[in-house]
Amino acid sequence: MELRVPRRRGAQEPVASFLRDPNTGRIYRRGRLLGTGAFGRCYKLTDMSTNRVFALKVVPRGRLSGLDQWGKVEREIELHSQLRHRNVVGFHGHFADRDNVYLVLEYCSRKSLAHVLKARKTLTEPEVRYYLRGIVAGLQYLHQQGIIHRDLKLSNFFITKNMEVKVGDLGLATKVGPGGHCHGGLCGTPNYLAPEVVSRKGHSFRSDIWALGCIMYTALTGFPPFKASPLPEMYRNIRDAHYPVPAHLSPNARRLIARLLAPNPADRPSLDQVLEDDFFTQGFTPDQLPPRSCHTAPIFTIPQPLDKLFQKATQLFLAVTQRRAPRSFVPKMPTAPAPEDPLKTPREAAKEGLSHPPHKAEAPEGQTRPQVPYLETPIHLLLRRSLRGRSLRGHLPGTEESPGIPGDGAEVVTRLLQNCLDFMPAGEQDPPGRQQPVLWATKWVDYSNKYGFGYELSDGSTGVLLRDGTHIALQPALGCISYSPVQGEVVTFTWRDIPDSLATKVAVLQLFTRYMQRWLLEGGKLPAQPSLSPGPGFSLLHFLKSDQALLLLFSNQTMQVNFYHDHTKLLLNWAGEEPLLTYIDQERQATSHPLGVLQRHGCSEALRQRLRYTLHLLWTF
Numbered sequence: 081m082e083l084r085v086p087r088r089r090g091a092q093e094p095v096a097s098f099l100r101d102p103n104t105g106r107i108y109r110r111g112r113l114l115g116t117g118a119f120g121r122c123y124k125l126t127d128m129s130t131n132r133v134f135a136l137k138v139v140p141r142g143r144l145s146g147l148d149q150w151g152k153v154e155r156e157i158e159l160h161s162q163l164r165h166r167n168v169v170g171f172h173g174h175f176a177d178r179d180n181v182y183l184v185l186e187y188c189s190r191k192s193l194a195h196v197l198k199a200r201k202t203l204t205e206p207e208v209r210y211y212l213r214g215i216v217a218g219l220q221y222l223h224q225q226g227i228i229h230r231d232l233k234l235s236n237f238f239i240t241k242n243m244e245v246k247v248g249d250l251g252l253a254t255k256v257g258p259g260g261h262c263h264g265g266l267c268g269t270p271n272y273l274a275p276e277v278v279s280r281k282g283h284s285f286r287s288d289i290w291a292l293g294c295i296m297y298t299a300l301t302g303f304p305p306f307k308a309s310p311l312p313e314m315y316r317n318i319r320d321a322h323y324p325v326p327a328h329l330s331p332n333a334r335r336l337i338a339r340l341l342a343p344n345p346a347d348r349p350s351l352d353q354v355l356e357d358d359f360f361t362q363g364f365t366p367d368q369l370p371p372r373s374c375h376t377a378p379i380f381t382i383p384q385p386l387d388k389l390f391q392k393a394t395q396l397f398l399a400v401t402q403r404r405a406p407r408s409f410v411p412k413m414p415t416a417p418a419p420e421d422p423l424k425t426p427r428e429a430a431k432e433g434l435s436h437p438p439h440k441a442e443a444p445e446g447q448t449r450p451q452v453p454y455l456e457t458p459i460h461l462l463l464r465r466s467l468r469g470r471s472l473r474g475h476l477p478g479t480e481e482s483p484g485i486p487g488d489g490a491e492v493v494t495r496l497l498q499n500c501l502d503f504m505p506a507g508e509q510d511p512p513g514r515q516q517p518v519l520w521a522t523k524w525v526d527y528s529n530k531y532g533f534g535y536e537l538s539d540g541s542t543g544v545l546l547r548d549g550t551h552i553a554l555q556p557a558l559g560c561i562s563y564s565p566v567q568g569e570v571v572t573f574t575w576r577d578i579p580d581s582l583a584t585k586v587a588v589l590q591l592f593t594r595y596m597q598r599w600l601l602e603g604g605k606l607p608a609q610p611s612l613s614p615g616p617g618f619s620l621l622h623f624l625k626s627d628q629a630l631l632l633l634f635s636n637q638t639m640q641v642n643f644y645h646d647h648t649k650l651l652l653n654w655a656g657e658e659p660l661l662t663y664i665d666q667e668r669q670a671t672s673h674p675l676g677v678l679q680r681h682g683c684s685e686a687l688r689q690r691l692r693y694t695l696h697l698l699w700t701f
Contacts, residue, residue: 095123095138099182101175108184110136114191117235119251125184134172137183141176152251153181159227160250167218169238169248188238188246190374193299197234199375202302205333206380207373209365211237211245212296213355218247219292220351223285229253230283231268232291234298243369256284270311271304275319275343286345292354293340300333301326305341319343332359352645353627490622493639493652494698496659497691500679507682510663516672518662519614520640520651521632523600525592526625533623534592535632536600542593543620544585551619552585554593561586562616567635570617624697631697641694650690663687 099108111124114135125136139153160171160183170186190196193211197203203211215237222229229236231252238248252267268277274290277283297305305323306314317323321343325334336359342348349357370378523536532546543553551564560572563582573579578586617635624631632640637655651662652675659675673683683691 095121095136095180098128099125099136099177101173101182101184103175104173108134108136117249120180124187133187135185135187137185139181139183141179141181155254156251157183159253159255163221163225163227165218165221166244167214167246168221169246185248186240186246188248189241190239190243190371192235193237193239193245194233194235196239196374197299197302200373200377203299204377204380205300205330205359206364206366207369207378208296208299208333209360209363210369211299212292213360213365214245215247215292215295216351216354218245219288222247222253223288223351226256227253228256228283228285229288229291231272232288232295233269233272234295237295239374241371243371243373254283270308270314271306273315273318274345275321276345278315278318284345286348289340289348289351289354290345293337293348296333296340297323297337300329305337330359330363332357332362335359356627490633490698492637492654493633494695496652496654496675497695497698500675501688501691501695504679504688505682507688508684510671510683510687511673511677511681513663513671513673515670516660516662518651518653518660518670518672519636519638520649520662521620523596524630524632524642525596525600526623527592531588532592533620534589534596535620536593536596537614539614541614542589542596543618544589544592545620545623546585546588550585552582552589553614553619554589555614555616555618558616560616561589562618564617564619567619567621568617570619572616624700626697626700629693629697631694639694641690641697643690643693648690650694663690 095110097110099110100106101108107128109126109128111126114122114124116122119137120139121137123136123138125134126132127134157174161174163171169188171183172186173184175182175184215232219229219232227250229247229250229252231249232247236247236249238246240246268291272291272294274283274287277287294305306317308314321338321341323341325337329337336354336357339347339349339357340354354360364380366378366380372378518538520538521535522538525534527534528545528547530547532544534542534544536542539557541553541555541557543551545551550566553562555562558572560574561578562570562572563585564570573582614636619635620632621635622633628644630642630644632642634640636653638651638653641650643649646666648666649664651664653660653662660672661675661678662670662672664670678687682688
């Protein structure tokens, strides 16, 4: 892109009613004024040939007083023109004439979040969660492109006709420099500047995360956490993270704001960790906001808590079992009547209230944990929080929880992976693999703090590792429900033969099954064959959750690891003649390798890192 450096200065020139883009020949009709700012003005714009509506950002040449100002416009065009994301304002072109530079942008008919807050004064927590999810998604994309926004504020979040929120106005955005920082002066809006920016240490990705804290606080309270005047006092309060905490905010909201507004950038959560915070996982988030919420507080029909629904399902199930039983088992599991929205509709609701007390296991006596090097890829950062997980087998009410996975599971797979990594040569790519049918968990719901851990397998069967250590599963292919009171012992029932004593557990299984089938997306598909269907004794034995991954261990000698960040997965099965490792990549393509082949020929660094992290997880049991 080449734009001639301006020679003339002066006041803003009027914008013509009709504009022609010399690059494309398109004729546009300028509409009403949408807003003004330090850059200039923004108008509604209509393409005369298609009637498509855009927003026109007009930057007067008279305000580009030198090479520095001109360079900012060129940088904005260069950065924004390369971005494509549903939560970033779309860029559709640019051109210039002797008076102005024009940027043709996506039209967001419901203006900005600042307009919404001006009309509403404050927003509810469900609305803030809804908007923040979209903002974080857009910001994650920018950061992945190496771009720091540097001017995040309510007026730069635009809302479409369908109530989607989009990050916009990249006038101050810039690429990161070496070390993930960009040095410069105090650019941005004073109320939203991070302590390191105020201290002239430059911006980083964590500076944008600080701004998220200011945005969340402002949306919930109606005023920013740091008042704009006098500036020296405001900057001192920013450095100390000293701000008033209104009593009406929920404890989870206060805690997340405090995490985001940590004075030390290293103490602020990553964007992934923001979405994993209790403020999101333990609170209701609507699927979509009604347009009237731009000026009137919406009324939400919040789904009932899971425990109440389970109680209702149990009562209804008992009522159903007293009636005449069906003559034959129907593969699709019959469900007890339930409210229309038994659980939260977004996928993230799978984590609502699904946390556990932190659990940290030590290495076996006489052994030391291997030193896991710091890895640059996000999914392999060292654990920054305690591992959260549960080995529910053998855990009965009123007794101490079992210490972890028994030797016949974790120790075997730990030795296999340790041996493979110890003798694996360096490699740059994975050896040729094959498509191998495997059985694995495509969906899961963790509610083990009250009821259990539910999962759905790739063959459509579902199971729940219950809080009391028992296991119950629905296997449509076999036409039965299997129940395992202790590990290694299993009883199967047809639908008509289920005893009343299992009514509550079957009701829990029903709720988990209905929820996963209705709301959760498939984790991917692999080649399947009938012989892979689990037998009646198949069950989930143990699971472990860290802040980076979920590890599952099944009774058929299969271990599965799901990496949250990029949704890749590892499956290791050692029941056959030779252990088989299957890797599912970000494109949901699955490739299987005998573990011995990887040990002899090596593998790509991406797969090696995942194997190391898996070994680290196993050592924590």
